Structures are given as structure tokens and as C-alpha cells.
Amino acid sequence: MNILVIRTHRFGDILQLTPMLRGLKEGYPESAVYFMVGKDFVPLLEGNPDADAIIPIPEKKYRYLLKDKPERYSRIFNELYDIVLELRKIKFDLIINRQYEWGAIFAYLIGADKILGGSYSPEKGFYFSDQPSKELFDLIRNKRKDNRMNLADWACRISGVPSGGYRQAYFYVTQWAREEAGRLLGDNEAAEGRSLVGVQMGAAKSFRQWGVNNFIQIVNWLINEKQKRVVLIGSEDERELFTRIEQALDEAKDNLISLIGKTSLKTTGAVLEKCEMLITGDTGPMHMAAAVGTPVLALFFGTAYPWETGPYGPGHFILYSDLPCAPCFDPAPCKQGHHCKKEIKPDVVIKAFEAAEAFWNNEPVHWEPGSNRAKLFVTAQGEEGEQILIPVDDEENFPKRSAQRIWRERHMSHPAPEVLLKKGDEVIRLFLSGEADQGFLSFALYLDYWLETKDVIMAEHPGMAEGFSELLKECLGAMQNKDLVSLIDAIEYGFKPLLERSLILSRNIRISGGDSQGFSAQELPR
Amino acid sequence: MKLIKKNIKSLIRTNPILAERVKDCFSKADEWEMCPAENGQITAKHRLKNGLFRYIHSRINPEREAERWAAVDATEFKNIVILGFGLGYHVHALQRRNTFSQMIIVEADLELFQLALKSVDLAPILQDQRIHLSIGEKPSAFKGCLYNLFPDVTSYRLFLPSIDLNPEYYQSIRGILEDYIHVCRLKKDPLLSQGVMELLDATVKYG
DSSP: OEEEOOOOSOOOHTTTHHHHHHHHHHOTOEEEEEEEEEEGGGGTTOOOTTTTTEEOOOOHHHHHHHHHHHHHHHHHHHHHHHHHHHHHHEEEEEEEEEEEHHHHHHHHHEEEEEEEEEETTTTTEEEEOOOHHHHHHHHHHHHHGOOOOHHHHHHHHTTTTOOOOOOOOOOOOOOHHHHHHHTTTTTTTGGGGEEEEEEEEOOSGGGOOOOOOHHHHHHHHHHTTOOOOOEEEEOOOGGGHHHHHHHOOOOGGGGEETTTTTHHHHHHHHHHOOOEEESSSOOOHHHHHHTOOOOOEEEOTTOOOOOHHHHHTTOHHHHEEETOOSSSOOOOOTTTTHHHHHHOHHHHHHHHHHHHHHHHHTOOOOOOSSTTTTTEEEEEEEEEEEEEEEEOOOOOTTTHHHHOOOOOOOOOOOOHHHHHHHHHHHHHHHHTTTTTHHHHHHHHHHHHHHHHHHHHHHHHOOGHHHHHHHHHHHHHHHHHOOOOHHHIIIIIIHHHHHHHHHHHHHHHHHHHSSSSTTTTTTGGGO | HHHHHHHHHHHOOOOOHHHHEEEEHHHOOTTEEEEOOTTTTTEEEEOOOSOOEEESSSSSOHHHHHHHHHHHHHHSSSEEEEEETTTTHHHHHHHHHTTOOOEEEEEEEEEEHHHHHHHOHHHHHTOTEEEEEEEEHHHHHHHHHHHHHHHHHOOEEEEEHHHHHHHHHHHHHHHHHHHHHHHHHHOOOHHEEEEEEHHHHHHHHHH
């Protein structure tokens, strides 16, 4: 069975589809799941075992070129035309479109036995072919406050993933990203016994920012009162927020690390994984923290609605400004002067943090909100496997749910040599088919996988270490010169023989149970 | 007979004008270093401004690399354009697969083509009546050749090591090709074309 999922943009929305991917794989173990995603967001799915193939679409670049460089129209037309023809060859049984109108047209052009989510035909225009998608659309449009289901669960329902079972968001952190995160954090993230708390101050739009002065109070409190180290996470355009925080802190800034604008998606995941918790608004990093198993304290106000987009998985805390007008659709012309934001005061966040910390430490939770508008919820999993929000002040419900602790699994499995062989072939294919940029990016990822695997391979076969170092040096030079021919040679005649040798040796060792090709018994895998 | 003589002799038969131009052009020997690959074939490395090199074909086995290049997109094309000639191994590999009716090869660098004639036996390519060479010509000349030779939708393949040497030139060539393919597709499959155009509109509107 061939399944295509379409969702090209919005960091958090893509990660919110990962529980559905897991459900599809469990429901249809023999299926091949393809995921069409914006090129910039490919790392969100790289390494996810539930996505068999990723189809990157440079949708953002297309948008820019179509607006600003109309002379490129033909080229974009032809690229999309080719993609449609290629995808038609796969013959999809099912397309799950979570990209509304754009995805609906794409799904229509590719064709499938069944299209779920937004659909399109020239006769009908845009429509929903399945009941859950229609319900979701009506609910969000007309009765948003009645919705009690997370978008991750809606996606499961739309795609027919059965109820029950354990649902979890997933983001694969590579070993290289972990090393990079360690380097950026100074490799002493728990320096002087201080654990690390992540803070994400920004959001894509200013009305979703809680306010830098509020964050200054929180960061000060975390460092001075709670003896934490704080790492700020965010994109380049949030750098100014850091400058303001840094100026406001005096001695405390020794325990403040800014990684604003310094991390890739993979490294952000690795940094979040190292954090004890993350304080954030409704942002992409919030979903990423949840997906790497780091507890979240999320601040929801304005358009953000915790039942819809709360951090997915049990044990996260959400402070929600539950005004009668919340959640709003467009807070820009707010007549209340964004009162929802003001309901969440720093002292309320501090109390929420204490409550969450107690919960995570299995201690009694105490919660007395300073304002009856700001409500604190903890996420949990319902009997059907769906996410539910439990009010922390609900004494009847809270204790019996508190046993549901947050999932925090370390994804320490290393790619097998067979996977590396496949990845190497894929890089060569990209270069030879003329995809230079994609080829160089994939080669960087290939090296990343190698760095993860090398310790395992070299531990089994230490004689290969020298050859590997030489190869690595050559590759770095070739990368600098953009010498793709030498990179192809390196994969084909350098890395590949190493892998094949490793595979042969491992097989021989397993078959004979003894020494093989000059390797001593001490070098045998245990 | 020296390779260059043999190659020029073949070229004169099919394209005497190009043969004259090649004979007249100066070699950029200082920019290129021809060197043997491990399998004995010739490869070349291009000297970059920083003093380092970039290879144009594999330094281990150019032929094997070329076979792989030809196999990447094994679709049978009636008409195909190859952007970048290099030393010609990949063209030869495609020729051996024999899956095309007509081929245009575009190479920006006449001097590199001259080096290829000196280093590799290109007679099978140069004598093949189905293969048309557009070497060091203005994009407008290529356009004329394309419209004249290929009346139908076509496909093109990129040989990146050549393209990297003259990116702007190949950008123009690609622009001509994309416009041509676009027009051909509109005629060939108006329904799908209409759908793709709606997708493009949606990319701007709903993105």
C-alpha cells in the first residue's frame, strides 16, 4: 500500500503529524509512507522510521520566484509537472492532505484511490471528502471553543488510525547534532550543578510574543532563585530580544546562553533534548521539545488554543489565558488591548513552573493562580489514546492522572551499515541527476550518519580508523571546493568499501564465531 | 595517429565549421591539468582561483561514473539535450544505451572541448549523425538549433562538473529549454498543464 502525506510548511504542524505517521505504520506495516514537505523542513522528518520517503518541495522558493522573478515561471511549471508525473508512477492508494487548498490541487493532480483531508476537483472546487475533515473545518471556523481534540489526534482520526495505543510525536536527533549542541552549550550544560532550562521568547508574529520584560523577570528568577542555567532558543530575527535581556541582567548573565540564530533544526532538537524543560509560547520548538521528550511549560494566549495545538504527549503544562474572547482569530485589531497576554503575569508563570517541577519530580503539586483567568493544565492521554488536558486545580481528576509521566526516550540507535550504503547511493544519484544543492546537503547528512556510526564500526574493526580519518579530511576539502566529482569518488571508492568490509567482517565473524581476515579475537563484536 | 588528428578528422565530416573553430582556438592549458585516472583513462582537474582543484571526471574510474550518470534517468527520450560535455565519457555512456533519436550537446567552453579532443577518443560521438554539437556558441544560436531540430517536447540532462564552470551561460540555456518544454507541454497535455498552472496560482495565494 502506498500512502502519501502532504504538509509542506509550519514547523509545529509537521511535527504534529508524526503521531499519525506512527499510527499508519502500525495499522499498515507493509505500507510505504511518503511525506511531501517543504524543503526547509526536511530535517524534521529525516531519520523518522515512519516516513519511508521524503519528497522535498521548495515551495517557499517557488513563492518568492513566482512573485519576484516571473521569468522563472516556465522552470517552476516544468519542475512541478515532472514531480506530478513521477508521483503518478507510484500509484498511491491513499493521499492524506493536510495542506488545504494547495495540497488538494496537488493530490488531485497526482491521483489516488482515496484522498482524505482537503480535496479538489475542477467541477466541485475545494471540498472535504471525509466526515472528520469536514467536522474539523466547521469546528475551527464556527465553534472553535468546542473543540477538545489536538490537531495531532484529528490527523489520526482523518487518516483512519485506530483509537487506543500510545501516541507520541517524534523527532530524530542525530549524534552529530548532539555533539554540536554540546559544543554550543560549552559541554557543561549542568555546570556547577545547575540544570539547563530552555526559553523560547519569540513566535512568528509579534502578538504571539509574551513580552521581553516578562521574560527578563523569568530568566532572572530561574538563574538567581532556582539556580538554573538558561539557554535562549530562537531564530535570527529574535536576536534583539536577547540583547535586551542581556542588558537587563547583571551577574546573572554568566548563566545565560544565547543560541538565537545559531542552531539548525537538528541542533535545536539536540539542545532541547539536553534541557530539563522548555518555557515557550505556542511555537515550533514547543512541538520539537515534546517530540524529543523534554517537558514543556507553554504559555497560550491570543490565537493559541491549547486543545488544538498544545504540546503533544503526557506531562506537559500549559498556562492558558481563558478569557471569554479567547481564542481569537485575528488579535491585531484587539479591542481588549490584548488583555489575554496581560493575564499571564510573570508571578503566575513562576507558580506554574513550581507546580510543573513538583509534578515532574513526583512531589505534591500545589497551584494557586493569582488570577482566575489564567488556567493551568497538564496534558495526559485519554483512554482512546487521544490527548486530554486536565486542569491542575481539578482535585478530583488530577491525582489519579499524575502517574502518567512524560515520555523521554533517547533515540540512541545507530544507522546500520546497510542504511549508510543506501544513503551514499542516494547522494550520488542526486549529484548525477543534476541536483547540486540537494546533493551537497545530503552529503553533509551522510557524513552526519557516518559520524554516528563510526564509533560502532571502528569499535568492531579498529583497523579501519585510519582510512576513515583520511577520507574525512579529503571530503572536507572537496566540500569546500564544491568538488562533487571527488565526493562521488569518496563515497564509491572510500566509504562504500569500508562499509562493505565491515558488513563482510561482521557476517564472517557471526558465521564462524571466530577470527576473520586478520582481526583478533579482542576485536570481535560482543 | 594522434588522438587530436583522429578526432578532428571525424569532426570535419559532420561539423566542419566547428572543426575549424577548434583548430583556431587557444588552449587554456594553464587552467587545466590532464591526469590519468586509476583505471588508465584520462581525467582533468580545473585549477580554482584559490589554487586548489576541482575534478571534472572521476579520478578512479571515469567510465564507471559515466555509466552511472547515464543510468540515473534511464527513460527513453526521443529528443534529449545534454548540458555540459566535459571530456565526453557520459555522452559516450548514453550513446551506448542507445535510447534516444536525437541529441544536442551544449558545452560553453570551446577550449575544454579542444582538450577533450586531444585526450579522449571521441570518434564514435563525433561520427554519430544523431548527435548535434553546440560548443561555445551564443545561447541564441542554441535556441535556433533547438527549435529547428526538436519539434516536440524534449528532455535535458545536466552534467554538473561542466555547468559549475560556466553557471551563467548554462542558466541562459536552461531558461531557453524550460520555456520550450513549457510551450510543448501546454500543447501536448492541456488538462494536466491547466492543473499545474492552478497549483502555481495556489502556491502564491495560499502559501
